[in-house]
Amino acid sequence: MYPCTSIAEHNSMEEILKKTVVTLPTYEMRDKSPPPPESNSLEFMLFYKSLEKEQRLEFLEKLSHDFGVDHRWASDLAAKLLDTQGRDVATILQVEDRLRYSLTPRYRQLLTHISKVQGGVKFLVDLRADLIEFASSKISDSPHMRDLNSTLKSLLSEWFSVGLLRLERITWQSPCEILQKISQYEAVHPVRNWTDIKRRVGPYRRCYAFTHASMPGEPLVVLHVALTEDIANNIQGIVREFATLDADEDVNKINAAIFYSISSTQAGLQGVELGNYLIKRVVRELQSEFPHMAQFSSLSPIPGFSSWLQGALGQHKKEGRATELLSEQEWREVEDVTGTAPGAPALEALRRLIGTSEWIHSDRLIHSLEPALMRLCAWYLYGEKRRGYALNPVANFHLQNGATMWRLNWQADTSPRGIANSCGIMVNYRYFLQETSTNSAAYMQNKFIKASEQVLGLVSQFQKSSKL
Amino acid sequence: MYPCTSIAEHNSMEEILKKTVVTLPTYEMRDKSPPPPESNSLEFMLFYKSLEKEQRLEFLEKLSHDFGVDHRWASDLAAKLLDTQGRDVATILQVEDRLRYSLTPRYRQLLTHISKVQGGVKFLVDLRADLIEFASSKISDSPHMRDLNSTLKSLLSEWFSVGLLRLERITWQSPCEILQKISQYEAVHPVRNWTDIKRRVGPYRRCYAFTHASMPGEPLVVLHVALTEDIANNIQGIVREFATLDADEDVNKINAAIFYSISSTQAGLQGVELGNYLIKRVVRELQSEFPHMAQFSSLSPIPGFSSWLQGALGQHKKEGRATELLSEQEWREVEDVTGTAPGAPALEALRRLIGTSEWIHSDRLIHSLEPALMRLCAWYLYGEKRRGYALNPVANFHLQNGATMWRLNWQADTSPRGIANSCGIMVNYRYFLQETSTNSAAYMQNKFIKASEQVLGLVSQFQKSSKL
Amino acid sequence: MYPCTSIAEHNSMEEILKKTVVTLPTYEMRDKSPPPPESNSLEFMLFYKSLEKEQRLEFLEKLSHDFGVDHRWASDLAAKLLDTQGRDVATILQVEDRLRYSLTPRYRQLLTHISKVQGGVKFLVDLRADLIEFASSKISDSPHMRDLNSTLKSLLSEWFSVGLLRLERITWQSPCEILQKISQYEAVHPVRNWTDIKRRVGPYRRCYAFTHASMPGEPLVVLHVALTEDIANNIQGIVREFATLDADEDVNKINAAIFYSISSTQAGLQGVELGNYLIKRVVRELQSEFPHMAQFSSLSPIPGFSSWLQGALGQHKKEGRATELLSEQEWREVEDVTGTAPGAPALEALRRLIGTSEWIHSDRLIHSLEPALMRLCAWYLYGEKRRGYALNPVANFHLQNGATMWRLNWQADTSPRGIANSCGIMVNYRYFLQETSTNSAAYMQNKFIKASEQVLGLVSQFQKSSKL
Amino acid sequence: MYPCTSIAEHNSMEEILKKTVVTLPTYEMRDKSPPPPESNSLEFMLFYKSLEKEQRLEFLEKLSHDFGVDHRWASDLAAKLLDTQGRDVATILQVEDRLRYSLTPRYRQLLTHISKVQGGVKFLVDLRADLIEFASSKISDSPHMRDLNSTLKSLLSEWFSVGLLRLERITWQSPCEILQKISQYEAVHPVRNWTDIKRRVGPYRRCYAFTHASMPGEPLVVLHVALTEDIANNIQGIVREFATLDADEDVNKINAAIFYSISSTQAGLQGVELGNYLIKRVVRELQSEFPHMAQFSSLSPIPGFSSWLQGALGQHKKEGRATELLSEQEWREVEDVTGTAPGAPALEALRRLIGTSEWIHSDRLIHSLEPALMRLCAWYLYGEKRRGYALNPVANFHLQNGATMWRLNWQADTSPRGIANSCGIMVNYRYFLQETSTNSAAYMQNKFIKASEQVLGLVSQFQKSSKL
Known part of the structure; x- marks a missing residue:
């Protein structure tokens, strides 16, 4: 859609931003403004994806710096809030609401609109991964960039709220696509081949993942569990033991659930609580499958x-x-x-x-x-x-x-x-x-x-x- | 779990609220505070459900009035923001962020936590339906209640963002549960029996719905479409015409898509844009199924x-x-x-x-x-x-x-x-x-x-x- | 495809039969002959379906009479078998096999070929329903027609062998199509409306059906079960009791499984054992769901x-x-x-x-x-x-x-x-x-x-x- | 269940056979005899599986030799058939039917009963694989064994009739279990790793299999197809070309379908036509997906x-x-x-x-x-x-x-x-x-x-x- 030679050019950055990051409606019109056309969001996404790493940094800096909060507006309303002290509560609430609205960065709306188009949420997750990388490599650590990151994180937290996640049990019957991904993502105890992964979803093992409506087929966080007689003290017995690969599970030998690997797959969801909730959901799941089970424990590495x-x-x-x-x-x-x-x-x-x-x-x-x-x-x-x-x-x-x-x-x-x-x-x-x-x-x-x-x-x- | 006689008693309302609507952490601790135990949210939900209508009103008024924004804190930070004018941008951004945080009503956190427990989102949708009913019947129209309503609406807007919705085509092969619901929800041209509903999902008809991960099996908004040669000018030809019930569709006779009924099913999602997006998605769907189709139109009633x-x-x-x-x-x-x-x-x-x-x-x-x-x-x-x-x-x-x-x-x-x-x-x-x-x-x-x-x-x- | 006026004409019957019921290959060529083209089978099916009832009778009589066993060939081989008595066993086995082959009616091959085309098995099931109707109404009870019926029955018995049937549990989540069919087929205690059928697949009830790969979405035999405390002595308590419609099942109140309705849906499968096997499979299913269950009983009507x-x-x-x-x-x-x-x-x-x-x-x-x-x-x-x-x-x-x-x-x-x-x-x-x-x-x-x-x-x- | 030491002992073979291969009912009682208990079939299966190869040979020889056709009965009826020549057709048909019945080997019934128990059909497929192995290795080529083989083959032909098979398209979304099997079965151009198999089910490729109700999750015959511009003259371009692995298919570049590998997976289904029918079904499938496609060809190896x-x-x-x-x-x-x-x-x-x-x-x-x-x-x-x-x-x-x-x-x-x-x-x-x-x-x-x-x-x- 874009001629590749021109899209990344310097001056087009500003043009794209001006075009796609539309002005915040006035407080009065905030519910009356139709969303900008989808093509806006798509243009932004396409443009961003076409950029090289350094260009992305420059672009995001511009976005966060020039399209954030309108400080003048905010301070005017802050002054007004001080004026209303002592007035009736309805007035105070009204001014507070206006003030809250004025503190919305202009780019927040764009992020929301992007989340609504196909592939938009995944795009934002990946964009945040870039932000995190820039921050951690100290290339850029401006307060504006931190604001953008925190705005995006809070939006992602809403969208990846636990009520919107789906717990999936992964088995040897699951789509190959998902099992291959799980093999790749497993960083704690690497998966070497088909037999390895078959083992980890076979008898005396459970593998669970959270997935999300906006990113179908993509496990967000994966938990591997071993079902054992006692709390395991050794990992080789779990990931290298193939004797029971075709066995039927004997429920009498299952007294403990060992979480032996948990992996997050999306760098851009850093700080969005998922692993914690996954463990809790899995505990509930296991309790309903094995009502007598009373021991839950990790078997964890000690990196560092x-x-x-x-x-x-x-x-x-x-x-x-x-x-x-x-x-x-x-x-x-x-x-x-x-x-x-x-x-x-x-x-x-x-x-x-x-x-x-x-x-x-x-x-x-x-x-x-x-x-x-x-x-x-x-x-x-x-x-x-x-x-x-x-x-x-x-x-x-x-x-x-x-x-x-x-x-x-x-x-x-x-x-x-x-x-x-x-x-x-x-x-x-x-x-x-x-x-x-x-x-x-x-x-x-x-x-x-x-x-x-x-x-x-x-x-x-x-x-x-x-x-x- | 609760003895029915006592839970709704006056003083227990305050106790329940005090217990379940925990204080907002300080700004510094905002990412360090573990979420309150799930039982908090469950207790709130159970209590609320046990209340009669008038008690609910009283309860929500207390909630919105006593557990909203801390006005003092907000005005202190507003004063601080005025002081920082002219200071470096990092300081300004910091104070703005604190101010924004201070404008969060205390109950907002509770709502977020409730959304994470099983059935929580549906509970909040229904709670908002109560709020809307109270407001429209003028029983209660306090500014605090309006604030609660608007806070809840903005949360629901995030959770029911289009990127998180699933478009489902409903057919005669869909689960009976969903077809029965769609029959019940169809308010525009009521469904009388199995043949009626079979007709509306049969040849030359399409029925689409948005569903949401948090409320599985529950269509949120339903759109009925007729595929016709010309733009239809008569509804009886659409809902009372059974000649083609077992016919195969002849793609050459399909030139127009007529949206002849659209129903929202959740009173609590009033103001959360769904129908608009559903029509757009369905147009895209139909265009990919019938690339030559060029006429899209409603055939709408004129109530009133x-x-x-x-x-x-x-x-x-x-x-x-x-x-x-x-x-x-x-x-x-x-x-x-x-x-x-x-x-x-x-x-x-x-x-x-x-x-x-x-x-x-x-x-x-x-x-x-x-x-x-x-x-x-x-x-x-x-x-x-x-x-x-x-x-x-x-x-x-x-x-x-x-x-x-x-x-x-x-x-x-x-x-x-x-x-x-x-x-x-x-x-x-x-x-x-x-x-x-x-x-x-x-x-x-x-x-x-x-x-x-x-x-x-x-x-x-x-x-x-x-x-x- | 056929002009309707002419297909049913008298002389075309013989032509169709001559064309579609091809001669049995010689014994030597029996594995060397490619199947006739599918169009043969389709032509036969289309022709038959276009016939009126009396024409069908005439057509089947011709088929059974003129395209059955070659009696001369069979008696020649019978004579040969008598000649071989006392010869070596290999020779005897060979002649027996030839004799067995010669006793194959010529139309048997056609039936087998029909079974392989789309919708063929269902066609044969319906054709046999016609045969049974003709026989029972005494319109036609020739020995040739009986032979045709018995040949077809034995083929259907192979195809509808229990190992090839799929047990499906029908619930309120099952496709509406299948639930509507089950409502229609229920002849013992008629289903009046959605609530009725919802009841019969709801808590304390089970509904199972056998389906078959060749007739997808079509339940062949349906068994309704009530889960009760004691062996039920009254049917109204089962089909008219809605108190528990939304209840959760209390496993402690389930001691008995009552088969209160069993319906076969395909007249053409008369004499092919299905109901018997369905009951056995369901008993196994229930035993694995309720290991303590010890009472299995029907509650049956006494028609007549x-x-x-x-x-x-x-x-x-x-x-x-x-x-x-x-x-x-x-x-x-x-x-x-x-x-x-x-x-x-x-x-x-x-x-x-x-x-x-x-x-x-x-x-x-x-x-x-x-x-x-x-x-x-x-x-x-x-x-x-x-x-x-x-x-x-x-x-x-x-x-x-x-x-x-x-x-x-x-x-x-x-x-x-x-x-x-x-x-x-x-x-x-x-x-x-x-x-x-x-x-x-x-x-x-x-x-x-x-x-x-x-x-x-x-x-x-x-x-x-x-x-x- | 059986003490392993004794089951294979000589005399128990005869006992097992006598017990499990029940006598054929008389002609008059043939529809009146309830099937023997399932345990009969299970015992036979368990016993057979416990045997070593040579014992199996001995066992099958006994079975085929001692439990086949009752020659005396058959020859008596052959004589009777000769006597009836010239009598009325009803009598002739009757005697023919009796004669046909008498030519049924006694073991045929057992095979039918086995097909009805869980895993029975798969057992018979494997048993026939043994028979074929014995025959081809010339260890045993008695006329009785040939009879047993041909009886079993004709039963399998009925059960694996095309109308009862299910065409499945295999994709990267298919269960891992089935993809792993397809990788293993691919004998023509071996699959080396995940990327290899992903390629073969990815864009510009199709992979189809027949499966059967009695052996769920088990592909019986697998066909690999490449979609190309011209009829391919080289296999490396098909199985070693990864450039298009993540491409979208351009329908304008698809003019030919190349069947580059077809594998049967069940030795015991030798002689039961499956591959032929699979190719025909796939051609139909491809024609409906690509109506303009006109070139269908294999690209075949020339072993030998x-x-x-x-x-x-x-x-x-x-x-x-x-x-x-x-x-x-x-x-x-x-x-x-x-x-x-x-x-x-x-x-x-x-x-x-x-x-x-x-x-x-x-x-x-x-x-x-x-x-x-x-x-x-x-x-x-x-x-x-x-x-x-x-x-x-x-x-x-x-x-x-x-x-x-x-x-x-x-x-x-x-x-x-x-x-x-x-x-x-x-x-x-x-x-x-x-x-x-x-x-x-x-x-x-x-x-x-x-x-x-x-x-x-x-x-x-x-x-x-x-x-x-």
Whole structure:
């Protein structure tokens, strides 16, 4: 429709914006104005898609800067609101409503209109993904861009409200298209082939996704569940176990539901709560399928533990506190196995060991490193914070949901990836259904982390032995 | 769950409200606060449903009055905004955002949370139906209630945005549940039995509905279409014609699409644009099924014409202008047929005639009344206004959509209902697809009605002959 | 395609047959012959459908007479088979196979080919319905027509084999088309309106049908089930009870499944076992839905009882044995109520009473007639036979399936129809799942009827009191 | 259910057979006998599945030998039929019917009953696969086993009659289960991964399958179609072309439908016509989707050509006719390229070349071998016969369907498999819809092969140059 050579040209940006981002109607006419023709929205979408990354940035900056709130209008109404204080309530309410209306950015209307055309919602989700990328890469972090992002986020929150989402159970009978997507999106424990994915939707497994009317066939957030006898302490038993692939489920062997992977698929929906609600819906679904089921828990990775540990070891070395993190006995083991001298050399050997994942082939090291790595990991999860909340993003997610930090599991993910990320340790965040809402509030408002005795015990060992 | 005797008691209203309408988090904590437990929303819903009509009114008044905007906070921030004028834009944007947040009524959050629980959206749609009923019956028309209504309407507008609606074609293969509902909802030309409804979804007919993810199986707005050779001028040929019930459609006989009935089913979605969008979507659908199709038109009833005419006749009589509405020749015919004296007696006879629908059995009357009733009706549709827009609601709907007032049809609905409502006259509002958006804007902004020569001719005859 | 005037002409019949009923290939070429073109089958179908009833009869007679088995060929091979006696087994098997092949009627191939074209199977089902009608009306009962009928029946039996049928549960979500058909087909307890049919697929009810790949959307046999606390003794409580229409089912109140209506919809599938298999499949279905359910029973009408009783009374009167059927006490009651003299007048009065259904409005008559009508009815069901099997067709059906004649219920169907058909009596045939196959064999092979003590008691009372 | 050790024991075979293969009812009782309990069929199935291959053979031999036709009964009735000659036709028909009945093998009933239980039809399909395997491996080729096979085949033919099959179009939206199966079954051009299969159901491709009510989710025969501008002469362009994977189809570029792969999936349905009917149904489907489409053709492999050629070369060498197959000029080229002496050495070199597929890397050889290999291949397809029909099974299939041997394509399949099987040559069998039924009859009855001028030209070149 557009000659490709010209659409991205500089001056056309302004033209397109002027044409498509129509002026806000007056307050009086706000319900009397017919929507602009659909072609407006389509033109905007087509133009934006034709732009290169840097051009998009420029375009969005213009949009957010030149088509936002009319500050003059807003301040006039603010003044008027002050004038009405003491007047009758009807007048106050009226002015408040006008003021609220005047605070609407002009581009908000455009976003709403775009949401109504075919493919519009998906377009806005992807546009927001761009905004997030620009912000996170610090290319652009203007207050106007933040305003645009937050306006768009609040619109997306309405449209992706839980009441409008559809829970779908994914099975081997689901359309191939959706199963292929789920295979691709699975970032936590990658899917290698048809048998892998068949396993994850087969007996003793459940796979659920939220989909949305505006993006049919597109799973927004995917939750993989294993149905087990006890709360699983090992991921290989879940994703690499094919014995039961054609078995019938024996309901008597199903006592626990293990959430072993949850993936969001749309970068542009960052900050729009979906995973949390998906877990809650799935719990309800499972309770109705297995009324006797009482144990719900994640089996979660601990991304970042290894690099945090490397950092901590480096820091100790630099500060000459090489011997603090492990007990004397533990250091002795390291020295023995690695044939190094005490102090810095042993510490350096330990760093190398952890860096190379080789220690996993030595039963002796596996055994001797366990207490130290477990308590360090417990501290990393429980004690390391960012703005007062858990530094580890997976922990933060489950704690926000109201889960309890329940059990650290040694040798839980012995895949190269698992060793490299977290020395093979995984953690169960357990959902005690009676407690999740109080836990969630305590965490979000008071930054209080609910943890089990095992975790608290490891943390206190760490505190005793280390002076981090 | 609640003992019925106590829940509706006076003091429990306040308790329930205090408990369920939680305080707005501070601006800083607005993204940090976990949603209140679902049970809050469920309790509110259950309580409300248990109330009688008058109790509901009382309850909503309390809600809107005591849990709205915090005026003090808003005015403080308005003052702050005035202070920041001249400061850097980041500061201004920040204060604007805080001000916007402070203008959020406290109950808005509750409404959002309710929308997320099962059946929540439907609950809110029904609650708004109550609000509208209270407002229209003038029982309650406080500014707070208007604010609540408008807050709820804007939320519903987001949730029922077109991008989230699903177009469904209803056929004889559709679930019985949905067909029964469509039969019940059809208010324009009532459905009498299975054959009637089978006809309306059979060959040479189309029936479309919008449904929504949050209310599965519930058609929100239903459009009935007849596929005809020419633009139909008669409804009986559409709803009472069963000859083609088992025929195969002959695509060569399909040149026009006649929208002969459109019904909204949810009182609580008043003001949320659905019908307009449904017509547009259906036009697209039909164009892709019948690429050669070029004529789109409604065949619409004219509710209110007869009673308006009765009123006008009464008024003329009272004002002693008995002879104005008809020409001399026309009055003579009436006098002849009814055996009455000229002037008031003839006018009275005419009123009676129209009131009883008996004239329809006299070919002579049918013939002699046609010119007068047609020009009166044209005036009623084109000239009678309410706040500048067409008084007749059906006309107003199609004119807003950008249709042209195209043709009045004599003897178009000879059912008792049709005679009683509009002396058997129906009107085509025609959709010229190239023009609808300009027509719509001209009507909504400048109150300009696009009409055909036939209609304008009748109007001008009326203006010449009558001095209404 | 055919000019209607000429197709049905006499000589064209022979032409059509000669053209479409191709010669059987030789035994050697039987797998080498390509099927005739589809147009052959279509021509035959079109021609047949264009014929009037009497022409169809003539046409089928020609088909069956002139295009059947080649008797000469068959007898030649029969002779050859006799010659091979004593020869090696391979030779014998070969001749047997040739003989079997020679006994194939030539029209059998045509029927098979028709079954392969679109709508072909349905065509053959309807053609067989014609055959059955001709046979039953004795218009034509030639041995050739019987052969054609039996050939077609055996083909239909293969195609409608249970393994090829699909069990569908019909609900209020099923396509309207199928629910309308089910309403129409329901002959036992007619469906009056939407609410009626909604009731029969709603809570505490199940409706199942067999459908077949070759006739999509067409239920072949329909079974209505009520889920009750005890074995129901009254039909009005099932089909006229709307209290639970929107209730949720309480699984604790479901102890029994009552088959209260079973209807075959295709006259042409007479003799092809479907109902029997449907009941068995449904029992399995219900057992898996309600594992604790242990009672399965019909609640069946007794068509023909009233007219049998009228006949019996007439016979007694004629034979001057007026007083035999009732006890002295019972006659006295009749005389009292009707004010008639003993003997023939009383008997005549009784006949009239039963004929008019008026007795149902007299509590006294209801009470006094009960013992006599119950034991007469028991005898009718248990003792009256046709070729050794139960005369009553419903009884015969359930007994063939292996059910037990379990309980007669007084005042079980008080609808006018129920009173007129069977004096309001209904019967439960109960399915004891462990016994059905032995019961069925005992009935079919030895004509033995399994009945409960209640039924046997009534029969023995009848035998004592009456000398029918 | 069965102790595994004992079920396969010798004497239990006879017991199982005696128990489950019940005696045929007498002619008079044939409609009066209730079916044996389902458990009979289930027991037979379970037992058979528990057997090892050799035990199955023994078991089936017993079944076919001891539970077949009652020869004495049949010969008695044959004698009776001879006696009735000259009697009235009713008597003759009666005896014929009895004779026909007596020729039913006793096991036929069992097979019918098995078909009615869940999974029964699939069991019989697999059982017949065993029978076919036994027969083809010459382990067992008794006349009784042949009878059993032919009885079972005729039953399967009824059950898998075309009217009972469902055509399904397979797309990327189809259940993953079915797509995985189709990937596995594709034997002609193997599917390597998700992208491969996505390609084969994507734009410009169609994939159709027949499924059957008794084996849900199981495609029985699968046809892959490419939609092209011209009749394709190369398979890599079809299965390795991904450029259009996400394109929209341009209907103007679709003039031809190329059947490039057809696979039967059930060994046990050998001889039951499915592929033929699938092609016909798909042609109808495509004609209704693309009314202007006029070219239908296969692009078929030529399995067996290379080995036939090897054999022919070997034969020539042995017979000292080394120089016959190629022209002098052609031999010279071979000698040049391979550096061999004329005569036997050159022929040996040629054999080796063809055996190793190396020649494909030499443009010169590709060029110089083309005429010879093309005419040899044309002869192989057209001239080589088995019992008078084309030796090549793919050719035989399409010729039976009425296709024309239309075009040989050089370098049409350059995959290793294609070179190894047929020197890279493929052939189009073209379907001229007006001719297929006459072609089919001419081929099947008179063994006449319809071929194009190109093919006939090559054949005649071969005949001139070679003295095979």
